[in-house]
Amino acid sequence: MSYFDSSYIAKFYLDEPESEAVRRSAESLGQVRxxxxxxxxxxxxxxxxxxxxxxxxxxxxxxxAQFDDDCGQGLWTWLPLTTALAAKTTPAADQSGMSFMKPxxxxxxxxxxxxxxxxxxxxxxxxxxxxxxx
Numbered sequence: 001m002s003y004f005d006s007s008y009i010a011k012f013y014l015d016e017p018e019s020e021a022v023r024r025s026a027e028s029l030g031q032v033r034x035x036x037x038x039x040x041x042x043x044x045x046x047x048x049x050x051x052x053x054x055x056x057x058x059x060x061x062x063x064x065a066q067f068d069d070d071c072g073q074g075l076w077t078w079l080p081l082t083t084a085l086a087a088k089t090t091p092a093a094d095q096s097g098m099s100f101m102k103p104x105x106x107x108x109x110x111x112x113x114x115x116x117x118x119x120x121x122x123x124x125x126x127x128x129x130x131x132x133x134x
């Protein structure tokens with residue numbers, strides 16, 4: 001199973017450093033999972049790019065349409081995030097001593113090769129929940 005942070009999903013659509021590696025990885029995996037909040041975060045990235053002038057209105061509509069189509073085709077699998085699951089992650093994070101950081105931050109030095117990009121215990125919980133779902 002694979003999991004991408006929303007920043008990697010956004011990078012799939014943008015022309016940025018490592019975007020090609022993200023695209024190759026996503027396409028080779030065939031199905032990538034992300035917490036459902038990622039769907040909103042990706043759309044917010046595109047809107048920010050539009051606001052900042054990186055996209056004109058037509059490009060914004062085009063990237064949003066492509067993202068919606070890819071969601072519909074199942075490229076991205078959105079894992080449910082419930083209050084109960086969120087409540088379970090807080091103690092897990094506290095006990096594991098893990099640190100949270102955006103995977104593309106300057107402090108992220110492990111490289112792109114990983115598909116489990118952050119907070120492994122939380123990702124494990126999401127994936128375990130996904131395996132129970134029909």
